[in-house]
Every structure is written in C-alpha cells, then in structure tokens.
Amino acid sequence: MGKCVFKFSKLSNSSLFAGLLAALLASACFADRRSESSTQATNGSAAGDTLHYELKQFKAFSPYLTGTESSIDSTLFTAQYPVFNPEIDSMVLEAIFIDGEQTVEQVSESFLGGFNEYAEEQIDAGNEAFHAWFKHQDSKVVLNEPGVLTLRTAINDYTGGAHGMEIELWFTFDVAQKKRLALTDFVSDTTQLLTVAERHFKKLENLADTAAYGSSYFFANDSFVLPANFGLTREGLLFHYNPYEIKSYAEGSTTLVIPYSDIEELLTEEGRRLYKELSTKI
Structure with a gap:
C-alpha cells in the first residue's frame, strides 16, 4: 500500500x-x-x-x-x-x-x-x-x-x-x-557502434548523411557523441539525450533506438548471450 x-x-x-x-x-x-x-x-x-x-x-x-x-x-x-x-x-x-x-x-x-x-x-x-x-x-x-x-x-x-x-x-x-551493465559489457566495438548510431540519428533527425550539425546541436567540434544514458529494450539498444544535452530545453529530449540486428556483429560474448535471451522474445 x-x-x-x-x-x-x-x-x-x-x-x-x-x-x-x-x-x-x-x-x-x-x-x-x-x-x-x-x-x-x-x-x-x-x-x-x-x-x-x-x-x-x-x-x-x-x-x-x-x-x-x-x-x-x-x-x-x-x-x-x-x-x-x-x-x-x-x-x-x-x-x-x-x-x-x-x-x-x-x-x-x-x-x-x-x-x-x-x-x-x-x-x-x-x-x-x-x-x-x-x-x-x-x-x-x-x-x-x-x-x-x-x-x-x-x-x-x-x-x-x-x-x-x-x-x-x-x-x-x-x-x-x-550487476548493472556498462555499454562495453554489451558492445565490444564502440567505435563502429558510433558510426552505426550516427546513421540512425541523422535519419531520426531528417538530416542528410553528410550534413553538419552546426549550431542546431550541442555537439562539440561538430562531432556526434552518444550519451552515457542507455538501456536494452525489446526494440533495440536505446540511447536517451535529456533536455540541454544536445538541444535546447524547448526542443525537449531525444531518444535513439538502434535495432539489435544492426549491431549483432559488434556485441561482446556477454552481449551475445543477452541478445540470445532477448531474441526469443522479439
């Protein structure tokens, strides 16, 4: 109660x-x-x-x-x-x-x-x-x-x-x-993950693949970064940017979901085990 x-x-x-x-x-x-x-x-x-x-x-x-x-x-x-x-x-x-x-x-x-x-x-x-x-x-x-x-x-x-x-x-x-999972517990190649994530981010934001971020986003040196804030969902690996992290307060938060099928080759041994558990439910 x-x-x-x-x-x-x-x-x-x-x-x-x-x-x-x-x-x-x-x-x-x-x-x-x-x-x-x-x-x-x-x-x-x-x-x-x-x-x-x-x-x-x-x-x-x-x-x-x-x-x-x-x-x-x-x-x-x-x-x-x-x-x-x-x-x-x-x-x-x-x-x-x-x-x-x-x-x-x-x-x-x-x-x-x-x-x-x-x-x-x-x-x-x-x-x-x-x-x-x-x-x-x-x-x-x-x-x-x-x-x-x-x-x-x-x-x-x-x-x-x-x-x-x-x-x-x-x-x-x-x-x-x-234990709580760190990103490196789940993904072995975070450099390649960044490349895959940026492609999904630009699609989410309706940006061309070659578009620069400029003053519209708070990315230092115009370089895309992932937040530390992430979770595993049924739909995929989720990253969440809170207000002020990459956009103004008025533009709110941004949630990026990367399908597991796009990063399966980048997973650690533990990541593959967890993905196997999840794949039976997806």
Whole structure:
C-alpha cells in the first residue's frame, strides 16, 4: 500500500482555506490508494515476467501553503516504483533512488526539507505568495526477460525559475551476474557502434548523411557523441539525450533506438548471450 503524508501544523494561510485544501488533499490521497490497489492486482507482475515485483506509490506534502485566500497551492512529492525481492532490490537501488538515498522517505524528506527552508525564508520576509514546488518520480520496468532487466526512472520537478525539468535515466542489469551493465559489457566495438548510431540519428533527425550539425546541436567540434544514458529494450539498444544535452530545453529530449540486428556483429560474448535471451522474445 502506498503512503500519504500530511503536516498542516505550520500553515500560514487562513484556517478556512487551509481546511478546505486539507480536505481536498486527503480526498485525492484516498482516491490514489484505491487506484493503486487495482494497479497492483492487475499489473504488479505481468504474465511471463522473470522477476516478480509490485508497484508501490508514495505521496507527501509540505506543511506550508502558498498563495492568497483565493488561490492556494501546496508543494508535493510523489513517487511510483517497483519493489522486487530483497536481493534484486539491492541491485536496482541506484536506478530508483538516483541520488544515493536508501528509501523513498529519504527522497521525500530531502526534497520537502529544501522547500520548507525556502518557505520559511519567504514567510519571514513577509512574502506568502512564493512559488510552490513539485517533484514527480516514476520508476518503470521496461524490460523483464530471462537474465535481463531494464528500468527507466523519469523525474519531473520544479524548484523555482522559468520552468521545471524533465529527465529520464535508464539502467540495464544482468540478472545472472547481479550487476548493472556498462555499454562495453554489451558492445565490444564502440567505435563502429558510433558510426552505426550516427546513421540512425541523422535519419531520426531528417538530416542528410553528410550534413553538419552546426549550431542546431550541442555537439562539440561538430562531432556526434552518444550519451552515457542507455538501456536494452525489446526494440533495440536505446540511447536517451535529456533536455540541454544536445538541444535546447524547448526542443525537449531525444531518444535513439538502434535495432539489435544492426549491431549483432559488434556485441561482446556477454552481449551475445543477452541478445540470445532477448531474441526469443522479439
């Protein structure tokens, strides 16, 4: 069962509007719990998955409200993440709690604690119309086949400024070896991989094979590079560029997928073993 945390001891707005918001938030929390139970019952462990897991949900609010009596907002943290058996959980911990935390409560306390300090500073300065923050984290099992597990953690947050930020982080694990895969564990010839990947990238971006990247992309010296952010999927080897990595924020993220059939000759021995496992499902 997921968790909802409410603390309203420090509300700075009128008790009427604080009470109304508290009731609304509580209602939303209980609705979320009902849907979560349904999710776990139907999708917690899909048919044919090698590893059993359950989806957990967590929600917590800051004790500080912001705004006016006609418009009140609250800072919110939410998370959804898979829970496996203890041995697998210890292996995938870095993919779910990406800043080194051990629990979802630690992630929540760190985020809300930062906002609470900011809110106290604003209230002490006489400003009760400061911006609320939010952070939504969704860790998803993308691939769960014999010997291979890929997780994607998407984070959407806002902590002030002109806009929020959305990122995706990808992690692939060799379940038999109980380790996270590095690209060189899967591909032996990364130089040739770069050539194949660039061809797919230019096709994705509708660029001619001989086109230069110029000022439209953030490639140093006009040289194509792959991100460290990659994962194995059923469709192929996936690379994900987050906003600002190779394009402006307004242009968003870029996801590049290279079919395994295009790189089969470049795989390591371990890569071939994993690809053999995957090929029976593709």
